[in-house]
Amino acid sequence: MMEPESSLGAVREKIAAAARIARRKDSDITLIAISKTKPVAEIEPLIAQGQRVFGENRVQEAQAKWPELKARYPDIELHLVGQLQSNKAEDAVALFDAIHSVDRPSLVTALAKAMDKLGRRIPCFVQVNIGAEEQKGGCAVADLPALLAQVREAGLPLAGLMCVPPADIEAAPFFALLAKLAADNGLSGLSMGMSGDFETAITLGATHIRVGSALFGARD
Ligand SMILES: *Cc1c(COP(=O)(O)O)cnc(C)c1O
Numbered sequence: 001m002m003e004p005e006s007s008l009g010a011v012r013e014k015i016a017a018a019a020r021i022a023r024r025k026d027s028d029i030t031l032i033a034i035s036k037t038k039p040v041a042e043i044e045p046l047i048a049q050g051q052r053v054f055g056e057n058r059v060q061e062a063q064a065k066w067p068e069l070k071a072r073y074p075d076i077e078l079h080l081v082g083q084l085q086s087n088k089a090e091d092a093v094a095l096f097d098a099i100h101s102v103d104r105p106s107l108v109t110a111l112a113k114a115m116d117k118l119g120r121r122i123p124c125f126v127q128v129n130i131g132a133e134e135q136k137g138g139c140a141v142a143d144l145p146a147l148l149a150q151v152r153e154a155g156l157p158l159a160g161l162m163c164v165p166p167a168d169i170e171a172a173p174f175f176a177l178l179a180k181l182a183a184d185n186g187l188s189g190l191s192m193g194m195s196g197d198f199e200t201a202i203t204l205g206a207t208h209i210r211v212g213s214a215l216f217g218a219r220d
Contacts, residue, residue, distance in 0.1 A: 077098065
């Protein structure tokens with residue numbers, strides 16, 4: 001077999017291999033290239049190779065990097081994967097094409113207001129604090145049904161669930177739990193899997209994987 005020519009090629013091959021093992025179509029898995037902390041000069045080569053879906057974790061950083069790139073490449077999709085303060089909801093809805101970090105009632109209210117005001121409705125994933133970690137974002141598993149009900153009532157387009165499992169332990173049980181929670185709540189979207197574990201996430205049903213360092217190299 002030939003060596004892949006780029007980190008993007010290598011990640012795509014791994015996605016295809018994991019999808020084959022899971023008997024899934026790799027076209028059902030969206031690769032989100034997480035470009036946080038990386039300058040435009042390092043993002044453009046990936047765009048040139050055909051990558052169109054990117055993710056950032058901070059609204060301000062994304063505002064500095066993406067409006068110009070989105071103007072030049074109108075088919076780019078930008079996803080917010082980091083925690084969102086309610087007072088930045090309008091900025092986020094204006095710039096991003098999807099939000100993966102909806103995790104509390106006050107944010108649902110702020111996003112609904114922003115979407116109404118801007119006349120723009122973007123897909124939202126509800127983030128679950130799947131390892132019940134104190135310092136992590138995401139709603140508690142016990143609070144999920146009520147939050148999903150609020151999201152649905154507020155008319156936010158509900159794409160699915162998202163999680164960031166605890167670091168340094170096997171992620172598979174957490175991915176399996178997120179998949180069960182999604183199925184129990186009638187949701188098909190699963191945003192799970194990062195550079196170290198996206199293949200595992202794919203075998204457990206991930207529809208959106210968020211990959212940074214495997215594409216861009218380590219962050220400082
Ligand atoms: C940074 C980040 C990623 C990507 O992490 P890598 O390990 O570099 O692939 C994925 N999801 C979220 C929420 C992140 O903040």
